[in-house]
Amino acid sequence: MSHSHIIAISGASGSGKSLFTATLQQELKESGADVLVLCEDHYYRDQSNMPMDEREKTNYDHPDAFEHSLLAKHLHELKKGNAIEYPNYCYKTHTRLSETTRISGKPVIIVEGIMLLASEQLLPLFDLTVFMDTELDICLLRRIQRDIISRGRTIESVAEQYKKTVKPMYHQFIQPCRHKANIVVTQGGKNRPALDVIKAHIHQALKQQ
Ligand SMILES: Nc1ncnc2c1ncn2[C@@H]1O[C@H](COP(=O)(O)OP(=O)(O)O)[C@@H](O)[C@H]1O
Numbered sequence: 426m427s428h429s430h431i432i433a434i435s436g437a438s439g440s441g442k443s444l445f446t447a448t449l450q451q452e453l454k455e456s457g458a459d460v461l462v463l464c465e466d467h468y469y470r471d472q473s474n475m476p477m478d479e480r481e482k483t484n485y486d487h488p489d490a491f492e493h494s495l496l497a498k499h500l501h502e503l504k505k506g507n508a509i510e511y512p513n514y515c516y517k518t519h520t521r522l523s524e525t526t527r528i529s530g531k532p533v534i535i536v537e538g539i540m541l542l543a544s545e546q547l548l549p550l551f552d553l554t555v556f557m558d559t560e561l562d563i564c565l566l567r568r569i570q571r572d573i574i575s576r577g578r579t580i581e582s583v584a585e586q587y588k589k590t591v592k593p594m595y596h597q598f599i600q601p602c603r604h605k606a607n608i609v610v611t612q613g614g615k616n617r618p619a620l621d622v623i624k625a626h627i628h629q630a631l632k633q634q
């Protein structure tokens with residue numbers, strides 16, 4: 426296989442990265458194009474050696490919370506056509522699971538995550554960079570709902586974490602990367618024209634491989 430074309434989709438937590446990526450993947454599949462999706466969150470550092478109360482205090486919105494060196498290594502391996510052992514992550518225990526998932530490369534890889542454009546190690550690996558520019562109050566409303574329903578959180582813990590780390594780190598690390606993006610997407614994961622533009626880009630990239 427020739428070198429994979431790698432697309433990064435970044436932006437705030439709750440901005441619509443996962444929905445946008447899942448919609449792209451589904452619609453591309455329907456038109457016969459199979460893309461691989463990786464999630465930066467799977468590369469959160471393992472903390473199983475730390476007590477739970479310490480894990481709850483971790484700043485998960487700082488670039489150091491991620492093992493970006495492992496993600497970079499995996500992207501290099503996938504580009505070369507080698508399989509990787511994709512980590513799995515649990516938001517309820519804040520740890521990596523012991524089981525990994527063996528994954529092989531595909532001609533197009535989409536990586537989604539909050540801190541992708543902030544990493545000097547990762548940035549050069551991307552052929553296209555996308556920033557989901559969704560208003561922060563909308564992101565917060567979506568995050569409250571999601572974190573309570575799927576990530577085992579309480580309204581109090583979501584509010585506390587948001588004030589302490591999520592919002593300040595967004596302004597310090599995520600928002601300043603907006604200008605590094607080739608494409609800025611407003612209105613979240615259902616922006617139809619933006620989905621169509623990126624699908625056309627992917628079909629073009631596949632034709633050139
Ligand atoms: N444009 C939109 N309209 C309505 N709901 C949306 C839109 N974009 C995203 N959502 C919803 O908001 C929530 C957070 O979106 P998600 O894609 O998980 O964000 P992220 O991956 O950036 O954290 C999800 O429940 C998703 O279905």
Ligand SMILES: Nc1ccn([C@@H]2O[C@H](COP(=O)(O)O)[C@@H](O)[C@H]2O)c(=O)n1
Nearest residue numbers: 437438439466469485486516519539591
């Ligand atoms: N143990 C963890 C790990 C991460 N988070 C939060 O997840 C957010 C990133 O994921 P998105 O799907 O929302 O982009 C990030 O803002 C972290 O605060 C967490 O709460 N606990």
